[in-house]
Amino acid sequence: MSASTTPTQSTPDSSPTGAGDVASTVPAQAASAAPATSYEAKFRVWRGDAEGGDLKDFAVEVNEGEVVLDIIHRLQATQASDLAVRWNCKAGKCGSCSAEINGRPRLLCMTRMSTFTREETITVTPLRAFPVVRDLVTNVNFNYQKAREVPAFVPPPGVAAGEYRMQQVDVERSQEFRKCIECFLCQDTCHVVRDHEENKTSFAGPRFLMRVAELDMHPLDAAEETGLDRQTTAQDEHGLGYCNITKCCTEVCPEGIKITDNALIPLKERVADKKYDPLVWLGNKIRRRTTG
């Protein structure tokens, strides 16, 4: 990922030619009643850095079919050549252009301008849970730090890497979590760290608790055989108990992953098995004794 601070190549404007062709074939009255395909939108974009900053107003051209990232690029090209924005694929797959649009964590490239009225002012700010670098670019190192804290997949003993065999029904649960594009919108919106900076040391955030869940559900993960208890560490080291399942992570996920229902709550139930359920504890003891 890279932060672009220079004007990018202009995005192709498809509307003028096409719109003109259509307009020439319809009666003049109908053409004048139809909404114009281009209009001028009111934008407020946060400009600044770690020292301070402010929301700046812009009036900028919008064409049919464009997304917010197109407008940010047009701002760079025409009015604010030093506007910093991180972006890459422009297809909702790289997770680079995360920002907040009208106060909601969104991908700039996946937010269509047609979802706003022409009259409203669209406010674009950087992610508000992470340290700001400049303009719309934030430092997301917190997430990489948390990623490193989750122990990796533990290969099953005695099975060579090419010999792993798994049933589809056993892996499809965690395949949902593999759709994650690491945009960190869930991390940004989670109030545990967004509203409480001090919790960042003890809380991994929904994205990485989902990673713990994925590994704990993995049919071949041999962590337990090596003495690594993913369920206990989810609670004790990754801060699962901080999650109060208010589902904001699920609401903002651009991949539509049901983070809360399919990862965090199942993980909480697994932790309850291990730490808070004396019946399960007793059952496991008896089973171990009879099989051992």
Place this chain on the structure above:
Amino acid sequence: MATGTERPQLNTGVHDTSRAAITARHLRTDRWWLAPAATAAGLLAFIVYSTWRAFGNAHYYAAPYVSPFYSPCLAQNCETMKGGPNLEIFGGWWGISPALIILVFPLGFRMTCYYYRKAYYRSFWASPPACAVAEPHKKYSGETRFPLILQNIHRYFFYAAVLVAVILTWDTVLAFRNSDYEWGHMGLGTILMVINIALIWAYTISCHSCRHVMGGKLKHFSKHPVRYRLWGWVGKLNHRHMQLAWASLISVALADFYVYLLASGVFDDPRLF
């Protein structure tokens, strides 16, 4: 010299000194407050109504219908309900409303339910009030400490809720009698009780703990095909857990209110056959 762009002198959460200097707690322009406000209003309405009915200790039986708030009746001071849920486990020393004994279980089930937790954390405790809207609290420890760590006992309330649902199912079967306790009859109350018990079962079974018990805890679905299938079914219901939570909450209040109207003589139960 002040330039007007300096960082606001607040240093917690979104106003932390490392973050973008934006004074507003949020910049949302939609009606984000509507959902928590509606949730709070709905839950408050139910709390007021159920408190009035639970402490009322009257008008909870109109043969052949018993209010779901008073079933099973575990004290001796209950009305006699022929063939009904008179289980006098608590004996004669219990002097106040018997509803208060049994309501602990469905109340505990709903209080620790993953959906209701989201609902009341947002609407009553503003933690957070809505996504990306800063919460007003200075400290936050979530469900790591007492008392909220007790949310982890949800599964025990689930087991109790299943038992209560079994008894309410028997009450619904008893509703296929007339007021003289003859079988093979139906009234408007029977329909209401059937709808109510269907919604209560759907809500109970769609619970996340049930999903976990059915198969969610497994690592190898392929070795447990029956539990895998059960897990899948519960999962489908679980997608509607919120809707079922509200529908069953409303239906249980309506069923109780219907019994109250009959028992207090406001009108007679319209009989179908």
